[in-house]
Amino acid sequence: MTAAVETETGSTTTVSAEAAVRLTKVTKTFRDGGAPVLEGIDLSVAPGEFVCLLGASGCGKSTLLNLIADLDKPSGGTVDVPSGRAALMFQESALFPWLSAGANIDLALRLRGRSGKRERRTEAERLLDLVRLRGAYDKRPHQLSGGMRQRVALARALAQDSKVLLMDEPFAALDAITRDVLHEELIRLWETTGLAVVFVTHNVREAVRLGQRVVLLSSRPGRVAHEWHVDIPQPRRVEDKAVADLSVEITDHLRQEISRHGR
Ligand SMILES: Nc1ncnc2c1ncn2[C@@H]1O[C@H](COP(=O)(O)OP(=O)(O)OP(=O)(O)O)[C@@H](O)[C@H]1O
Numbered sequence: 315m316t317a318a319v320e321t322e323t324g325s326t327t328t329v330s331a332e333a334a335v336r337l338t339k340v341t342k343t344f345r346d347g348g349a350p351v352l353e354g355i356d357l358s359v360a361p362g363e364f365v366c367l368l369g370a371s372g373c374g375k376s377t378l379l380n381l382i383a384d385l386d387k388p389s390g391g392t393v394d395v396p397s398g399r400a401a402l403m404f405q406e407s408a409l410f411p412w413l414s415a416g417a418n419i420d421l422a423l424r425l426r427g428r429s430g431k432r433e434r435r436t437e438a439e440r441l442l443d444l445v446r447l448r449g450a451y452d453k454r455p456h457q458l459s460g461g462m463r464q465r466v467a468l469a470r471a472l473a474q475d476s477k478v479l480l481m482d483e484p485f486a487a488l489d490a491i492t493r494d495v496l497h498e499e500l501i502r503l504w505e506t507t508g509l510a511v512v513f514v515t516h517n518v519r520e521a522v523r524l525g526q527r528v529v530l531l532s533s534r535p536g537r538v539a540h541e542w543h544v545d546i547p548q549p550r551r552v553e554d555k556a557v558a559d560l561s562v563e564i565t566d567h568l569r570q571e572i573s574r575h576g577r
């Protein structure tokens with residue numbers, strides 16, 4: 315059975331003083347006078363916490379992540395990332411195709427202000443090792459599989475040395491087995507680095523497989539509709555009964571959200 319505890323959030327999530335990410339009454343409207351995409355989002359993520367953000371297509375998940383990454387500004391409310399800029403990883407690896415895997419990571423290290431070519435090379439090799447891609451420094455993206463490219467993208471995100479890692483459906487384009495392996499790797503990295511992770515997905519099982527907390531967004535406008543604390547111990551597998559049971563419960567809520575908005 316699941317050991318998960320469902321909590322009705324209403325509009326406020328517990329806000330701790332030392333949150334890694336804190337959103338307060340965040341609203342986002344893209345056009346003057348247009349309907350808000352996000353409305354009244356109160357959400358805080360603790361340091362080292364793994365939160366999965368779940369919601370129907372178009373409900374504003376990427377918009378929310380972009381606000382946390384400071385790529386866009388809220389129309390109302392505040393977004394606070396006390397440790398500074400968060401690292402962001404996308405669905406497609408978004409690697410520079412003309413640069414090798416190592417050079418892509420090297421670029422992130424240079425942007426971070428790391429001088430010393432040899433020192434950067436050592437750090438890039440260490441990061442590639444961390445994502446189990448030892449020896450791939452000189453490989454160009456087209457020479458790598460989709461899963462390997464996402465590993466490089468993850469290493470590049472880690473090169474930013476942020477305390478917060480934002481992931482926007484990073485494994486959605488991968489086959490189930492590769493995704494499974496990367497889930498394991500991600501949990502291992504999360505446990506060793508102590509990063510706070512905000513992981514966006516519309517795959518309910520993926521959210522339950524990974525998150526300590528699953529936050530469900532409603533659509534039009536995107537609001538925090540529900541959240542679940544997932545107390546199932548790691549390592550979890552998507553096939554685990556506890557994961558499946560909670561996924562069924564969350565899917566029911568997601569379906570209700572989708573039907574409420576005619577999607
Ligand atoms: N720059 C923009 N200008 C205008 N509208 C936008 C912009 N970015 C997003 N939107 C709109 O905001 C809504 C939410 O988009 P968003 O990309 O955040 O959804 P999402 O939940 O990430 O969807 P998906 O699961 O399909 O990736 C959509 O209706 C989209 O058309």
Ligand SMILES: [Mg+2]
Nearest residue numbers: 375376377482
């Ligand atoms: Mg999106």
